[in-house]
Amino acid sequence: MTTVKDRLKLGKDARKHCPRSSQAQHQQSERDPIPLIRASSEGRVQSLVALRYGRMLVSPFTFYRGNALLQAHDLSRTPDMGLRSTICGDCHLMNFGGFATPERNLLFSVNDFDEVHPGPWEWDLKRLVASFLIAARDLRHGATVEENVCRQLIGAYQQSMAVCAEQSALEIWYDSITYDDLLRQARSDNTLEHVQRAMEKAERRTxxxxxxxxxxxxxxxxxxxxxxxxxxxxxxxxxxxxxxxxxxxxxxxxxxxxxxxxxxxxxxxxxxxxxxxxxxxxxxxxxxxxxxxxxxxxxxxxxxxxxxxxxxxxxxxxxxxxxxxxxxxxxxxxxxxxxxxxxxxxxxxxxxxxxxxxxxxxxxxxxxxxxLRDMKVSAELETFDDETFAAYARTCGRALARAHAKASGQAALISGYIGKSDTLADALYQYAQAYSDQNERDFERFQQACRKGRLLARSEADFAADHLP
Incomplete structure (x- = not known):
C-alpha cells in the first residue's frame, strides 16, 4: 500500500515528462474560431442561436463564457501531467457560487456541470485562471490586479490541495466551504459586506x-x-x-x-x-x-x-x-x-x-x-473592489481544489506535482496572459463575422420588439 509520501513523490516524478514550466505553453492559433462556434450551435433551437451570439457579443468576457468548445480545442494541444479524473469542463469564474444543501445550509462550490467529463485537472485550472484575467481586463482593474487575482487563485488551489493530500478519504468527502467560513476569512469590510449580502440574498431566493x-x-x-x-x-x-x-x-x-x-x-x-x-x-x-x-x-x-x-x-x-x-x-x-x-x-x-x-x-x-434558483447566488463582479476580487479568486481556487481532490482521490499526486514553489503559478499566469490575448483575437473575428452576416446576432430587445402588441 502506497503512503502519502509515496504518492507525493509520484506526483513530483511527473515533472520529468511534464515540467511545471511547460504549463505556460499556449500555441498561438491562427485557426478560424467561427467553424467551432458554429459547431457548438448545432442541435440548438435555431431562432435562439442568434440570441446566444448577441449575448456573446457584449464583451470579450461574455464571449469567453459562451463558448467552452473553443478552449477545449485549444487545451487539447497543451501539456499535462497525465492524470485523468472527473473535471468540470467549463470552469470559469461565473460557474461558482452559493447553493443550499438538502439540510438548508449555504455552501460555496462549482455549480455548473453541463460539460463535466474525465480529463486533465490542469484544464479546469487553466480555464478558471484565464477567466479571472479576462474578467479583470474587462472590468479595467489594471495589470497589477490582473496578476494578483491569478496568483491568489493558484496559491489557494495549491494550499488547499496540500491540505487534502494529508486528509483521509472521508475527511475530503465531507469537507465543504460554508458562508460562515467566508465571513471569518474576510480581510476587508467591503468583502465582509459582499458575503453578508450574498447570504441575505440566498435566504430570499426561495x-x-x-x-x-x-x-x-x-x-x-x-x-x-x-x-x-x-x-x-x-x-x-x-x-x-x-x-x-x-x-x-x-x-x-x-x-x-x-x-x-x-x-x-x-x-x-x-x-x-x-x-x-x-x-x-x-x-x-x-x-x-x-x-x-x-x-x-x-x-x-x-x-x-x-x-x-x-x-x-x-x-x-x-x-x-x-x-x-x-x-x-x-x-x-x-x-x-x-x-x-x-x-x-x-x-x-x-x-x-x-x-x-x-x-x-x-x-x-x-x-x-x-x-430552479433555490438559494442560489452568483458573484456580482461589477461591484467588487480589488480585495474582494482577490478574495473571490482565493475562494474559487480553494473550491476547485476540493472538488478535484474529492472527484479524483489523488490529492497527494496533484500536490506532489505542484510542489511548494511558485513555479506552477508563474507558468499558469503566463498561460492566462497568452490565452486572454487569444480570446481577444477570437472575439474580434467573431464581431467581424456578425457584422458581415456570417453569423446572425440579436439582442434581448430585438426579440422583445418582435412581439410587441
Missing part, C-alpha cells in the same frame, strides 16, 4: 419568493407561468420562439412532454425524494432561456404546487455531449448525458440538490433536473 415574479393567475384562477420574452415563453402560444418545424410543436400541448420527462426522472431519485415529489401537482410548463453558453439548448421550467398551493419550481435542462468528449481519450462511464451531469455534480460537490436527477425526453434527447 420558491415562494419566485412565485409572484414569474407567475400569474388567468381568468379562471389557474396559476400559470408568465411569458417574458425572450427569457420565458410557452411552447404552444403565439409567443413561442421554437422553430416552425420543431417536433415539440406537433404535440397537442405541454402535458405529453411533461409526462414523458417525468416518467424516467422519478426512478433516478431516492425513495424518500420520490415520495416528496409525489406531494406536488404540476400546474404549468414553459421554456426558459438560461445563461450564455446554454442559450438555444432546451430548458424547461415546471411549476408545481402542494395541497396548500405552495410552489416548487423544477428546471429540466437539456444535457448535450460534453465539449471535452472529442478532445480527451478518456470516456465517460455514463452513456446518458443527463446521468453524466448528475453523477459528475454529485462527485465534485460535497452536497447536491434535493431533486437532482436525469431523464430522457421525446426523440431521445437527454435532460437533467434540479430545483
Amino acid at each position: 420558491h415562494a419568493e419566485l412565485l409572484p415574479k414569474i407567475c400569474e393567475r388567468d381568468n379562471q384562477g389557474r396559476l400559470l407561468i408568465r411569458d417574458d420574452l425572450p427569457e420565458i415563453f410557452h411552447l404552444h402560444n403565439t409567443t413561442t420562439l421554437l422553430d416552425a418545424d420543431d417536433a415539440w410543436l406537433r404535440l397537442a400541448d405541454w402535458r405529453p412532454l411533461y409526462d414523458t420527462l417525468m416518467r424516467d426522472y422519478r426512478s433516478t431519485l431516492a425513495g424518500d425524494r420520490r415520495e416528496l415529489l409525489a406531494r406536488f401537482q404540476v400546474q404549468d410548463l414553459a421554456f426558459k432561456v438560461v445563461g450564455v453558453g446554454s442559450v438555444g439548448t432546451r430548458c424547461m421550467v415546471a411549476l408545481m404546487t402542494d395541497n396548500q398551493e405552495r410552489p416548487l419550481f423544477l428546471q429540466i435542462k437539456e444535457a448535450r455531449r460534453s465539449v471535452l468528449a472529442d478532445y480527451v481519450k478518456s470516456k465517460s462511464r455514463a452513456r446518458h448525458n443527463g446521468q453524466r451531469v448528475v453523477e459528475g455534480q454529485r462527485l465534485m460537490q460535497s452536497a447536491s440538490d434535493l431533486f437532482l436527477g436525469w431523464t430522457t425526453g421525446p426523440h431521445g434527447r437527454h435532460f437533467y433536473v434540479r430545483q
